[in-house]
Every structure is written in C-alpha cells, then in structure tokens.
Amino acid sequence: MLVLGGTGEGRALAGALTGLRVISSLAGRVSAPRLPPGEVRVGGFGGVPGLVDYLRAERVDALVDATHPFAERITANAAAATAETGTPFLVLRRPPWPPQHDWTYVDTVADAAAAVRGRRAFITTGRQELARFTTGVARTVDPPEDPAPGLTVVLDRGPYTLDGELALLREHAVEVLVTKDSGGPMTAAKLAAARHLGLPVVVVRRPPAPDAPLVETVEEAVAWLTAGSGAG
Numbered sequence: 001m002l003v004l005g006g007t008g009e010g011r012a013l014a015g016a017l018t019g020l021r022v023i024s025s026l027a028g029r030v031s032a033p034r035l036p037p038g039e040v041r042v043g044g045f046g047g048v049p050g051l052v053d054y055l056r057a058e059r060v061d062a063l064v065d066a067t068h069p070f071a072e073r074i075t076a077n078a079a080a081a082t083a084e085t086g087t088p089f090l091v092l093r094r095p096p097w098p099p100q101h102d103w104t105y106v107d108t109v110a111d112a113a114a115a116v117r118g119r120r121a122f123i124t125t126g127r128q129e130l131a132r133f134t135t136g137v138a139r140t141v142d143p144p145e146d147p148a149p150g151l152t153v154v155l156d157r158g159p160y161t162l163d164g165e166l167a168l169l170r171e172h173a174v175e176v177l178v179t180k181d182s183g184g185p186m187t188a189a190k191l192a193a194a195r196h197l198g199l200p201v202v203v204v205r206r207p208p209a210p211d212a213p214l215v216e217t218v219e220e221a222v223a224w225l226t227a228g229s230g231a232g
Helices: 008-016 047-057 072-085 109-116 162-171 189-197 218-229
Strands: 002-004 023-026 039-042 063-065 089-092 103-106 121-124 135-140 150-155 176-180 201-204
Touching: 002 008, 008 023, 008 089, 008 218, 047 072, 063 072, 072 089, 089 218, 103 109, 109 176, 109 201, 162 189, 176 189
Parallel strands: 002 023, 002 063, 023 039, 063 089, 103 201, 121 135, 121 176, 135 150, 176 201
Antiparallel strands: none
C-alpha cells in the first residue's frame, strides 16, 4: 500500500495499518520532516507516468492520498495514475474549520494578499507563495527564498498554543490573520487567538477534492481499506 503523506493523518494511518506493507511517500519540501513508521520514500515520482510506473513496479494494491488539502498537483496525479492502473484510490482529508461569521473567504493566496493590503498581516499560508506579500509577519517551517524586505519571517513548527499565538500577535501588532483552510487542531490556536483579540481572518478556500472515495478520519480510512475496497 502507498500512502501519500506529509500530514499527521498520514503518519497515523501508516502506524495504524499493522500487518501490512505500507510505503509512505513524502514530497521532500520540508527539511527534517516528522517520519511515519515503516518504509518511507522522499521526493516526487516524475508526474503521472512516473507514478504509474511506481505503482506497477511496487505492485501497490491501494493508494491513499493523505497529503495536505492544498497539495493539488500530487492529488491530481494520484487520481490519474490510479485510474490508469486500476489501483483502488482513497482520499483522506481532515475536515475544514467551521466557518465564522467574520471570516472573509477568498479563492487564492493572491486574492488574500489583495484583501489585506495596507494592514499588518500574520501570514500562515506557507512559504511557496510568500512573494504575493510585501509586508507583514510570515510563519514558515523552513526559511523562504528572497522574502520581501518588509516581511518579517518567523520560523516555527506546530502544534501551537493559544498563549503562544496571543503573544506573537501582540508582539508584532498584527491587524489581520491570513490562513489556508487547512483544518485540524495542530494550527487552530491562531484562529482562537484572532477571535480573542477581535482580529479579522482571511481564509483561502480549499481546492475541490477529486472524484474519489473521501474520508475525514484515520479510523474511516482503516475501515475502508480493511473492508475489501483496498488492500487485503
């Protein structure tokens, strides 16, 4: 079985599938990632053709996409490769955060940057698209390349606490929070901190999920896989 991971759910799923050969694949975009138990491979596959070759070479009997909800490219590649090979395909996605009445939803990080222009933002959308922002405070796991001179970068890795998030927002005089709708408890403290301080929140909507079976918890994924839909 192949688990496309890099998330807490991917690590938990690999640990829960005892008695099965599980290969966890990580994109390799984060240095020193938290590794799941079992076999691990790091790096891309070379697009759909490379993933098709890998599925066949390793005789993968089920593929679970447990990547970040915004990892659109690998999800699309996984959907295409499993369709070509006939490999059972399951998507494991943590549910989005419950929307709040004072949140502003946008479709892209570029839209988020436009929405907060002129205000000091706390930016938690990852380092890949930080070029959209010229000022504010950005938190990333690894240092971004060539951040704008007006951007303060904070290097840190979750989980985060409410007290820690409140201290950070106050220290940097943040006026608005920018986040992707990643869901899950690991980074949710920033939302509680923004609510406590009365700060507005700009949320980037998730891309649509592929046309495939979808579950929200590790337990549901294990049940799907052991019920005959996936690996045996």
